[in-house]
Amino acid sequence: xxxxxxxxxxxxxxxxxxxxVDPAAVEPRAAADGGPDMVQLLTPEGERIPxxxxxEIVDALSxxxxxxxxxxxxxxxxxxxxxxxxQRQGELGLWASLLGQEAxxxxxxxxxxxxxxxxxxxxxxGLAWARGLDPMRLxxxxxGVDKGAWxxxxxxxxxxxxxxxxxxxxxxxxxxxxxxxxxxxxxDDARDAAVIACMGDGATAQGDNNEAFVFAGVYNSxxxxxxxxxxxxxxxxxxxxxxxxxxxxxxxxxxPGIRVDGNDVLASYAVTTAMLDRARSGDGPSLIEAFTxxxxxxTTSDDPTKYRISAEVEIWxxxxxxxxxxxxxxxxGIADAEFFDAIEQEADELGEHVxxxxxxMADPEVGDIFDQVYVEPHQQVADDKATFTAYQASFxxxxxx
Ligand SMILES: Cc1ncc(C[n+]2csc(CCOP(=O)(O)OP(=O)(O)O)c2C)c(N)n1
Ligand SMILES: [Mg+2]
Numbered sequence: 590x591x592x593x594x595x596x597x598x599x600x601x602x603x604x605x606x607x608x609x610v611d612p613a614a615v616e617p618r619a620a621a622d623g624g625p626d627m628v629q630l631l632t633p634e635g636e637r638i639p640x641x642x643x644x645e646i647v648d649a650l651s652x653x654x655x656x657x658x659x660x661x662x663x664x665x666x667x668x669x670x671x672x673x674x675x676q677r678q679g680e681l682g683l684w685a686s687l688l689g690q691e692a693x694x695x696x697x698x699x700x701x702x703x704x705x706x707x708x709x710x711x712x713x714x715g716l717a718w719a720r721g722l723d724p725m726r727l728x729x730x731x732x733g734v735d736k737g738a739w740x741x742x743x744x745x746x747x748x749x750x751x752x753x754x755x756x757x758x759x760x761x762x763x764x765x766x767x768x769x770x771x772x773x774x775x776x777d778d779a780r781d782a783a784v785i786a787c788m789g790d791g792a793t794a795q796g797d798n799n800e801a802f803v804f805a806g807v808y809n810s811x812x813x814x815x816x817x818x819x820x821x822x823x824x825x826x827x828x829x830x831x832x833x834x835x836x837x838x839x840x841x842x843x844x845p846g847i848r849v850d851g852n853d854v855l856a857s858y859a860v861t862t863a864m865l866d867r868a869r870s871g872d873g874p875s876l877i878e879a880f881t882x883x884x885x886x887x888t889t890s891d892d893p894t895k896y897r898i899s900a901e902v903e904i905w906x907x908x909x910x911x912x913x914x915x916x917x918x919x920x921x922g923i924a925d926a927e928f929f930d931a932i933e934q935e936a937d938e939l940g941e942h943v944x945x946x947x948x949x950m951a952d953p954e955v956g957d958i959f960d961q962v963y964v965e966p967h968q969q970v971a972d973d974k975a976t977f978t979a980y981q982a983s984f985x986x987x988x989x990x
Contacts, residue, residue, distance in 0.1 A: 623880040626836070628860055629850040633908045635916025643859035650858075652923050658854050659918055660932050661695045662911050665715045667936040668724050671943045672714075672731070676889045680947050681731045685712040689852070689884035692910030693817050695719055696857025697785060697879070700865055704772070704782040706745045706763055708756040713749070713787055720746040725946050734953050738961055753788075753822075754795030757814060760786025761801040764812035764874075773811050774871025783811040783868035785861075791822020793838065794830045802842040802876075811868035813861065814839075814876040817851060819883035824896040839876035851879030852910040882908070955981045 623629070630638055630647060650658075669687050676684040687694065690712070698719025701707065707716055714727055722744050729735035730749065741747040750756055764784040767773055772782045792798050793816060805812050818835055820827055831838065839846025849860040857879055864875040882905040886893050918924040959974035 623848055623850055624834075626834075627848045627850055627880055628856050629853050630855040630859060631850075631853045631913050631917055633852070633913050635913040635920060637855075637917060637921075640859075643856070643863065646859040646862050647855050655918065655923050656928060658695060658699065658858070659911075659914055659924065660935070661699070661715070661718060662691045662854060662914065663932050663936050664939055665691050665695065665718050666911065667940050668718070668943060669714055671940045672728060673885065673889065675728070675944065675947050676731070681728065681889075682733045683888055683890060684731055685888045686883075686885035687712045687714050689882045689905065689910070690817055690819055690879075691715050692854035692914070693851035693857050693879035693881050696854045696859075697815050697861040697877075700858050700861035701745065701785065702778075702782070702865075702869075703745065704780065705784065705865065705869075706741070706747065706760075706782070707785040707787065708747045708760040708763070709749055709787050710753075710756060710789065710792075711749050711751050716785075716787070717744075717746060720744045722746055724943065728943065728947050729950060732947065732950060734950055736961060754792040754797035754801075756786045757788055757792070757798045757801035758804075760784045760812050760814075761805045761810055761874075764805065764810035764868075765808055767811055768808070773869060776870075781869035783813060783865045785813050785815050785865070788814060788816045789822060790816065790818040790820065790827055790830055790835060791825065792816070793835055794822075802839075802844075802874075805874040806842040806844050809871075809873035811871070812874045813864045813868055814874065815861070816876065816878045817881055818878050819851075819881050821883055821887070821893075821897070823887045823891060824893075826897075834878070836876060836878035844874045844876065846876040846878065848878045848880055851881030852908045852913070854910060854914055881910075 628640065628643065630640055630643060632638060666688065669691075672681065672684045673686050673688075675681050694713060694715025695718070698707070698716040701719070707713070707720060709716055714724065717727060718724060722739060726735065726737070726739050727749075730737035737749050739746070739748075747759065750759070761784075767782050767784065772780050775781055786801070788798060802814070804810070805814070816835055818827065822830060827835075834848065836846035836848040845864075847860055847864070850856045860877055864877055867873070867875060882902075884902065884905060915924075915929065919929075956974045956978040959970050959977070962970050
């Protein structure tokens, strides 16, 4: 996205009027809290807020489950930090950090059942983790040695897709397929399935996204649109994506929209569980707006100091998803210092593993890029591969000569 300031853009065609964004008329953005409609079960201070609708879902979690969520959050954050460092050391081509969005993704990912399917963007590392994908598969893709071609059916986790808004269409289409397979509303917990379609706040401004909402709404498809509103679409703030709060846009498409504190793992888990249950039982789609914040740069190619003030980031540090959850676990006696130390140790080991495995990753063969284009062999692709491989080999010969 460009850095163009809409309000400062010169009038089109020399006409007298121009588009302007009245700061008072749009929702206060990044520094604001999520407002009174936001479902929050844990305050940033780690205090549990009772909730008539969602307590039951959280109360059904065992202490092991609750400790497991903490482990997920910490390990995913460590993995992400390692990946960012590896990119800085020249080991990865690019990295899109999920820093700050761990709770939104782990909550949603752990709410899924085996038979459910998720359609991710490019920073859904927490969701990938919750679906059981080896994080090294993500590293391999961002290192450029693998095309990200894991088996979506094996993990219920589809390919990373950079095309913004695309996940909504893919997810809706898949959900319509699930309906046609008769795997919705049968009452069989092992059969009824639903889809999570990921999107960012920026994606809500895409035509694709809105078209998907129409289809999902009119066909009552079992899809949960999971929008991580991290307040920014590269350098463009929320105010340039929508004048209405994102969750309220679901009203216009005829399905429920809920804003949840995306930095609260319990709330994200509870709301996603409820919406997935709803979808699996045949009651149709929903939109979850997980209100969160992208703490790091958009990707390692971006410099956020060019477009946002550090005071904003400082406010969100106080809403850190891991710190509040740790406080609550400790206060409730669900986890003790020994447990937290053990997780820290595990995170160190994961970090070491990720570094060693990345550096030790074999380079692909030069012609591999032509593979997996079609299911069946294709003459044109085979010819291109032969030509390109021979061309590359000519340099080796020249160097060797
Ligand atoms: C269709 C399309 N248009 C533009 C882009 C360039 N682009 C990459 S990321 C991005 C911003 C997306 O913002 P958001 O949806 O909020 O997701 P976030 O990166 O914040 O997770 C854009 C515009 C793209 N990948 N696809
Ligand atoms: Mg965003």
